[in-house]
Amino acid sequence: MKENRILWYVADPMCSWCWGFSPVINAIKEKFGEELKISLLLGGLQPGTTVPVSADSRDEILHHWHDVHARTGQPFLFDSAMPEGFIYDTEPPSRAVLALADILPEQTFRYFTALQEAFYAKQMDITREDILVELLAGYDIKPDVFRALFKSDEIKQKTKAHFSRARQAGIRGFPTCVLQDETNHQLLCSGYRSYEELQPEIETWLA
Numbered sequence: 001m002k003e004n005r006i007l008w009y010v011a012d013p014m015c016s017w018c019w020g021f022s023p024v025i026n027a028i029k030e031k032f033g034e035e036l037k038i039s040l041l042l043g044g045l046q047p048g049t050t051v052p053v054s055a056d057s058r059d060e061i062l063h064h065w066h067d068v069h070a071r072t073g074q075p076f077l078f079d080s081a082m083p084e085g086f087i088y089d090t091e092p093p094s095r096a097v098l099a100l101a102d103i104l105p106e107q108t109f110r111y112f113t114a115l116q117e118a119f120y121a122k123q124m125d126i127t128r129e130d131i132l133v134e135l136l137a138g139y140d141i142k143p144d145v146f147r148a149l150f151k152s153d154e155i156k157q158k159t160k161a162h163f164s165r166a167r168q169a170g171i172r173g174f175p176t177c178v179l180q181d182e183t184n185h186q187l188l189c190s191g192y193r194s195y196e197e198l199q200p201e202i203e204t205w206l207a
Contacts, residue, residue, distance in 0.1 A: 010176040015045045
């Protein structure tokens with residue numbers, strides 16, 4: 001792997017187009033994982049929200065979900081999604097990803113994908129700590145260790161730093177992929193693109 005070559009994947013676990021992009025980034029990791037470093041930057045779609053999703057907002061969000069499903073084939077459970085009173089706060093699952101990454105960095109993408117699947121395809125509320133812990137099944141992590149780290153000021157600040165870094169880079173939409181080498185950055189995609197579109201562009205960049 002060429003450590004000076006990085007693909008930054010800027011995403012949020014509660015971003016529907018990022019869920020649609022999940023097979024694409026996994027295919028990129030499979031194909032190019034030995035040629036460049038692939039790093040996840042949590043962008044912060046809607047962190048710190050305290051107001052429940054309104055009926056109109058729910059309709060708008062579900063419209064996006066249907067678009068993602070139609071274009072990518074990724075599974076969604078639409079009925080009863082985001083029930084009354086649901087607060088679409090994307091900070092807790094983002095913080096959970098960074099807490100896990102602190103313990104098992106090699107499992108970061110796996111857990112990120114597990115959270116996406118839980119939210120979109122299983123209707124699990126990944127804004128809740130107990131659900132985030134439940135989804136650790138199969139990982140070599142003691143729940144109490146994870147909980148302590150998840151609640152720590154260190155991880156809270158690291159999560160804010162991720163969000164700030166994405167904003168400072170001018171990234172407002174997800175998924176976004178940026179290629180970085182020793183001298184510059186190159187935007188690979190801003191929004192969903194297929195693996196078939198991206199593969200030759202990555203190969204050209206690497207060459």
